[in-house]
Amino acid sequence: MPRSSAPSEGAVVGVACPHCGHRLTLRNAKPGRFRPKCPGCARAFLLTVPTNAGDGCAVAEIADPATAAEANGQTIAHRPATPVQTPAPKSQIDPAPPQVRPQEPRFAPPRASVPGYRVEKELGRGGMGTVYLARQLSLDRPVALKLMAKRYAADPKFVARFTREAFAAARLSHPNIVQIHDIGEADGARFFSMEYVPGRSLSDLIAERGKLDPETAVGYVLQAARGLRHAHDRGMVHRDVKPDNLLLDGQGLVKVADLGLVKVHGDDTPAASTGPASSRPDLTGFRMALGTPAYMSPEQCRDATAVDHRADIYSLGCTLYVLLTGRPPFDGTTAVEVMSKHAYEPLVPPERIVARVPAELSSVILRMMAKDAAERFPDMGEVVRTLEDWLGVRSAAGGFVPREEQITRLEGFAHAFVTAPAAVLRGRVVAGGVVGTVALAGLLLFFGKLVWAFALVAALAQFGLASFVLNGLSARGPVFTRVRQFAAGLGWADRGIAAAGAGLFVLLLAMSGAFWHTAAAGVVGLGLALAVRRWLDRRAEAQRADPLRGTERLVRQLRAQGLDEDEVRLFVARFAGRYWEEFFEALFGYESKLLTRAVLLRGGSAGRREKFAAWREPLLALIDRVERVRREARDRRLLEAVERERLQAEGVGRAEAERQAAVAAAAIVREAERVRRVAPAAAAPAADFDFAPTSPNLFTRVVGCCVGPAVRALGAAVLLAGCGLWAHQNGLLPGMEAGRRAVAAVEAQDLGTLHEVASEAGKVVAAPLVVDGVPAGLTAWADSWNVGLAGLLLLGSLCFRGNLMGLLVLAGAGLVVAGHHLGIQTVEPLRESHVGLMLGSVVAFVGFRTGTR
Structure with a gap:
């Protein structure tokens, strides 16, 4: 102009x-x-x-x-306006690389504190709210925390629709999609936390370089297309694809971000159609309801309710156009002008703007940006295949075949990682120490030094616990983070039970006379753990850093060539050798290792492979099941709240709104979990929820309260405490009278006394528990070791859930405790307590089989 x-x-x-x-x-x-x-x-x-x-x-x-x-991450004074493109809110990444980053602004704290998160700084502001860099305390990880703007949070209809769509987007899990972790409310403010991607957006990259070479641009867009294909296969359309929403991390991985405008198939109303923005014909209103005008498809400009996955294909074509030419496909001073050009003005082929853009690539962009949706690629999978063919990442057989030079480099890095001298020495020292300690403890036990044997075992346990904490704080391994998350999610009742259990353990140590020995052993174990951490673990990490960095450079090159992320990881797993798992886990994480292992070992063609720390897997699977139950309950409560507020805003009475909200929330959670598990081709539209009533009735709730985990945990604590007191009263604990008599008999070579002690222990003639000031009838049930075994059964039941399971386990524990008082007739060598133990255990294990983990 x-x-x-x-x-x-x-x-x-x-x-x-x-x-x-x-x-x-x-x-x-x-x-x-x-x-x-x-x-x-x-x-x-x-x-x-x-x-x-x-x-x-x-x-x-x-x-x-x-x-x-x-301001949006920096002061904008004296910066000329650009009337070509609609400004969009900055993403949750750093606005520029360190060498060109502007001066950091003063931090403006959020208006509401979010429990479980510590806000560190503001990352950007947009029409929907403010994005902060925060730390999730339970997992000690950085997240991008987005707080919804007050004017939108005050609209119940908008909040309900937005929460549904964000909840649907949170079910997506793909390397090329920013993962949404949590959705919630704090002090009246709606928020959701998502994966923090350290790096920059493709928009920042264009601002720095002006334009990209064709191979690099196609490699980035190809990664985004794979993430969008994953969303499309599960019935979701993004509707706001643009360079600002494509984040590039330090390892060359592109992630699709800002799924706030994601559209679920079957949802015929735009996200903001019921919100405040829908009534304003200004640019922010257009963006909230439709997307960003500079990247919108013609049908999206005309009617956002009619868009499907082909709108994302058009927007991705616009993004590739910008990456190649450094400018948007259509310019204008207003949103209406830009959208009109998208709908009616012919597109200038990118090869006419930048001569180095190949004609065949220009043809691909023209097809992606066809005015008529029917003339574009039929789906994002076809876009992926076309871009892969252009980059030549497929062999004649259809798969990726690495070059010999790439295989040699990877094998060298993996070998250097596995054979790091400090790591090998640490493994030998720890293994030798454990074997030697166990052998010495067994020897002391053989000679009757029970307390000293127990102290050695306690030192070994304390060494393992201290090493676990020290390495977890440094490397944040999967077990440490899961245990930390599990502990952070415990309620006050659960924490009280854990504290009572710890107190009971200390009491038993004091009664057995082994408290001070155990405390001294704990100090020794802690000192050994600190020494191993300082002299071996840190050296091993330093020696392994170079092989990891070299592998990351190789992986970054493969990603830049357009190789699929799954194939990149499978390549590393296939050529990392027999001991590949620890090396792979250090690069990509524990969850990715499990998924890749399932593919690698399929058919047995990978040869012999060793698992790394396989003892963790049952424990982590159990914690994950518990966390999934917690998350579903939390999500259901949130969905119930927003649906109830929406219904009441529409004039529905409170009681009816609560009923409908409970049914709707349960259906949304159930359907989202089903869609997450099924294969993409079988995924049903995520909005077709089955609103059949699933809320439990009053009888089920009462039974659940009577046999629930709190009742079983309390019963386990009472039984174990009663068993300990009974054993102490009768001198049956290590270090008590019976043990001292046996040791004295061995030292004096008094075989008669030794036989007498053994006979008394075998006859189990110990008296029932008696507590001063308590009627004998209330403590007489503690009269054998069966009481402690029943407590262990109840402890084991805490790993399962279900009313029938709880009822059967409680009945089984009752049989174990009191079965020998039912007049059961036995023959030698069986006793009544043995029969009660067997019958009760059978009933309890049947209960375990009926429960769900």
Whole structure:
């Protein structure tokens, strides 16, 4: 557009709000300084219209420099507006690489504290809210925390629809999609936390470089296409694909972000159609309801309710166009103008703008951006295959065949990792120490030194616990993070039970006379763990750092060539050797290792492979099941709350709203879990929820309270405490009278006394438990070791759930405790207590089989 020396009467000025990025257009603007108010965030800013500028030129800045931290990650003063493209909220990544990063603004704390998270700094602001870098305390990991803007959080209908769609997006799990971790409410503010991607967006990359070479651009877009294909296969459409929402991490992995506008098939209303933005014809309103005009498909410009997955194909084609040419496919000063060009103006092929763009690649973009959706690629899978063929990442057989040089490099890195001298020495020292300690403890036990044998075992246990904590704090391994998450999710009742159990253990140590021996052994074990950590673990980590960095560079090169992430990881697993698992886990994580192992070992063609720390897997699987139950309950409560508020806003009575909300929330959770598990081709539309009533009735709730985990945990604590007190009263614990008599008999070579002690122990003639001040009838049930075994059965039942299971386990524990008082007739060598133990155990194990983990 030609510029004049001064703005004439009727000049049009387009500018972005420096607070929220909202785009507004001023007509009849005259030279000077003004203080307009942004219609998006209702905050004033300073606008300067130069005397020598033409249409579309103005400078917007924050009126009060002290509030500069509220801008989009940097002060925007003296930055000319760009009327070509609608500004969008910055993503949750750093705005620029370290060498060009602007001065950090002053941190503006959020208006609401979010339990379980510690907010560290603001990352950006957009139309829907503010994104913060926060730390999730339970897992000690960085996350991007997005708080919904107050004006949207106050609309129950918008909140309900947004929560549903965010919940659906949270079911997606793919290397090329930013994972949504949690959705919730805190102090009246709606929020969701998502994976934090350290790096930058492709928009930042374009701002730095201007344009990319064709191979690099196609490699990035291909990764995004794979993530979008995963979402499309599960019935979801993104609707806001653009460079700002494609994040590039430090390892060359592209992730699709900002699924706030994701559309679920069957949902015919845009995300903001019931929200405040729907009534405003300004640019923010258009973005909230439809997407970003510079990247919107023609059908999305006309009617957002009619879009399907082909709209994302068009937007991805626009993104590839920008990456290749450095400019958007269509320009304009207003959103309406840009959208009109998308709908009706022919596209200039990118090869005419940048000569190095190949004609065949330009043809692919033209097909992706066809005006008629029927003329585009039929699905994102076809886009992926076309881009892969252009990059040549497939062999004639259809799969990836690595070069010999790549295999040699990987094998060298894996060998250097596995054979790091400090790591090998640590393994030998720890294994030798464990074997030697166990052997010495057994020898002491053989000679009757029970307390000293127990102290050695305690030192070994304390060494293992201390090493687990120290290495977990440093490397944050999967077991440490899961245990930490599990502990953070415990309620006050569960924590009270754990504290009572710890107190009971200390009491038993004191009664057995082994407390001080155990405490001293614990100090020794802690000292050994600190020494191993300092002199071996840190050296091993330092020696393994170079092979890991080399492998990361190799992986980054493969990703840049367009190789699928699953094939990248399978390549590493296949050629990392027999002891590949620890090396692979250090690169990609524990969960990815399990998935890759299932593929690698399929058919037995991978040869002999060793598992790394396989003892962790049952424990982690159990914790994951518990966390899944917790998450489902938390999600159900959140969905019930937002659905209830929506229904009440529509005029439904409170009681009826609660009933409908409970049914709807249960159906949404159930359907989302089903879609997550089924294969993509079999995935049903995620919005076709079955609203059949599933809430438990009053009888089921009462039974659940009577046989639930709290009751069983309390019963286990009572039984174990009673067994310990009974054993102490009768001198049956290690270090008590019977043990001292046996040791004295061995030392004096008094075989008669030794035989007498053994006979008394075999006859189990110990008296029932008696507690001063308590009626004998209330403690007489503690009269054998069966009481402790029943307590262990109840402890084991805490790993399962289900009313029938709880009822059978409680009945089985009762038989174990009191079965020998039922008049059961036995023959030698069986006794009544043995029969009661067997019958009760059978009933309890039947209960375990009926329960769910």
